[in-house]
Amino acid sequence: MLQQHTEERGTVKTLPRILVVTAVDAERDAVLRGLPDTCAERMEVISAGVGPAAAAAAATAALLRAAAPYDLVISAGIGGGFPERAAIGSLVLASSIVQADLGAETPDAPGFISVDELGFGSSRVDADTAWNARLLAALRSAGLDAALAPALTVSSATGTAATAERRAGLVPGAASEGMEGYGVAAAAAQLGVAVTELRAISNAVGPRDRSAWRIGDALQALTAAFRAIAAHLYL
Numbered sequence: 001m002l003q004q005h006t007e008e009r010g011t012v013k014t015l016p017r018i019l020v021v022t023a024v025d026a027e028r029d030a031v032l033r034g035l036p037d038t039c040a041e042r043m044e045v046i047s048a049g050v051g052p053a054a055a056a057a058a059a060t061a062a063l064l065r066a067a068a069p070y071d072l073v074i075s076a077g078i079g080g081g082f083p084e085r086a087a088i089g090s091l092v093l094a095s096s097i098v099q100a101d102l103g104a105e106t107p108d109a110p111g112f113i114s115v116d117e118l119g120f121g122s123s124r125v126d127a128d129t130a131w132n133a134r135l136l137a138a139l140r141s142a143g144l145d146a147a148l149a150p151a152l153t154v155s156s157a158t159g160t161a162a163t164a165e166r167r168a169g170l171v172p173g174a175a176s177e178g179m180e181g182y183g184v185a186a187a188a189a190q191l192g193v194a195v196t197e198l199r200a201i202s203n204a205v206g207p208r209d210r211s212a213w214r215i216g217d218a219l220q221a222l223t224a225a226f227r228a229i230a231a232h233l234y235l
């Protein structure tokens with residue numbers, strides 16, 4: 001990490017290099033709106049496309065082509081919130097990132113076996129606890145907050161109450177659902193870079209009702225979150 005001397009106070013501030021991976025351009029632009037020009041060299045923000053495969057491919061490419069190593073990768077965007085855990089417009093910071101539909105469907109309840117249970121590996125990557133603490137401190141110093149909880153990744157967004165219940169039961173405490181986190185996390189883990197996920201909630205996880213999505217509110221929350229993070233880490 002580059003160190004910047006603040007001579008008048010005699011302090012040394014570390015300036016981390018962070019890669020932010022969003023799915024679509026509207027999310028990338030919302031993140032960029034929160035960043036001052038001065039941190040452009042330290043924070044790269046990309047839109048990777050929707051879904052874990054596109055996210056993993058783009059994150060891997062960005063990590064490998066970087067002129068200098070990244071200290072942290074953040075999967076960021078709007079997301080679904082599990083009722084009672086994350087309201088529309090609120091933020092969820094992942095404690096772990098879980099691919100919730102990676103496994104096998106079964107005819108018996110609960111209707112799904114994860115790859116972990118099947119013995120094919122792991123569907124979970126733990127978010128970096130030290131970075132999560134820094135990001136939470138950044139949000140709180142700007143009067144914001146985030147639920148620190150497992151974040152689900154799925155290839156098909158939940159659209160029924162039954163799927164919402166099954167996915168919530170699969171990962172106790174899960175607060176958010178998105179479609180890219182695990183792909184970004186798998187890329188970061190493969191390359192030994194710390195990772196976390198930050199979701200701004202646009203809709204409830206449950207029966208599909210696109211008219212109830214509050215994308216504008218969620219994008220504003222994303223901008224505010226990254227403004228707070230940049231101010232805390234770089235200014």
Ligand SMILES: O=C(O)c1cccc(C(=O)CC[C@H]2O[C@@H](n3cnc4c(=O)[nH]cnc43)[C@H](O)[C@@H]2O)c1
Pocket residue numbers: 023024026027049050051077078079080081154156157158177178179180202203204205215
């Ligand atoms: O239509 C728009 O203006 C618009 C602006 C920004 C983003 C979108 C998206 O549709 C992004 C898709 C993206 O959102 C995540 N997401 C949001 N809600 C959920 C959900 O309930 N379950 C799973 N994923 C969700 C997801 O990561 C998609 O990539 C549109």
